[in-house]
């Protein structure tokens with residue numbers, strides 16, 4: 001297994017009765033990546049995630065977490081991962097801190113780690129009020145913190161944006177970024193809200209009708225920027241040295257570019273500045289969610 005790959009999912013098949021739910025589902029999650037798993041209601045996101053947690057056993061296929069086979073060495077593989085599937089199971093009549101301490105005791109977690117996790121919640125004094133008085137976002141932070149007690153390398157979040165307002169979603173993004181940086185973790189999360197996934201994920205995997213489908217062009221375009229330049233003509237060779245010419249569109253004094261990643265944008269900006277081409281304005285091209293949905297799911301329902 002490639003050192004950069006944390007999770008390998010290969011040809012998972014799962015049926016409920018006569019209904020074939022997962023059809024040869026395969027994908028990988030790399031080290032320190034936040035991967036969004038999208039698909040409409042009933043596409044198979046939760047079923048796939050439950051297979052990853054060994055809560056659902058596929059009829060065929062193979063799952064490896066940090067190089068360990070989930071079916072052959074279940075406990076060792078599952079020790080590397082944590083999950084928040086559906087709403088976090090918290091004791092409502094206990095405080096946040098009591099919830100953390102209870103689970104820490106059951107899992108034999110060190111005092112230092114418990115302190116780190118209390119800090120991670122950013123709940124401060126609110127850790128000492130009952131969970132029944134927490135908002136959705138607070139419950140989610142606490143649930144996430146508890147899932148992290150045993151320092152997993154891979155985190156599965158099923159619809160983590162459910163019930164969060166826009167501020168909550170930004171907070172979640174910060175939390176996930178903080179996790180990647182401090183905990184050396186990889187994250188797979190599901191959603192059917194493309195706009196939200198776009199804000200949270202580094203990469204997107206699409207599933208429809210139990211099959212993984214190619215990431216549509218419109219989603220790739222989430223790295224699209226429109227640059228207004230002092231001279232589009234002069235900029236052309238630099239633009240085409242960092243971006244695929246097919247992904248470049250010239251519009252009078254501006255250019256729209258679908259970069260393959262954020263680094264290519266930085267590289268282009270450096271080249272333009274060095275060559276005295278002024279960047280008068282730069283903004284991200286809006287993703288048209290409806291057309292993405294049509295492109296992704298339009299013809300896939302069989």
Ligand SMILES: Nc1ncnc2c1ncn2[C@@H]1O[C@H](COP(=O)(O)OP(=O)(O)OP(=O)(O)O)[C@@H](O)[C@H]1O
Nearest residue numbers: 016021039040041042043044045046047048191192
């Ligand atoms: N235990 C079960 N028994 C029978 N059918 C099931 C079971 N669990 C899921 N299904 C069916 O499997 C299909 C996929 O469900 P799944 O929950 O994986 O979809 P999803 O992509 O997570 O959907 P949503 O976005 O609505 O949560 C659905 O048609 C669902 O009805």
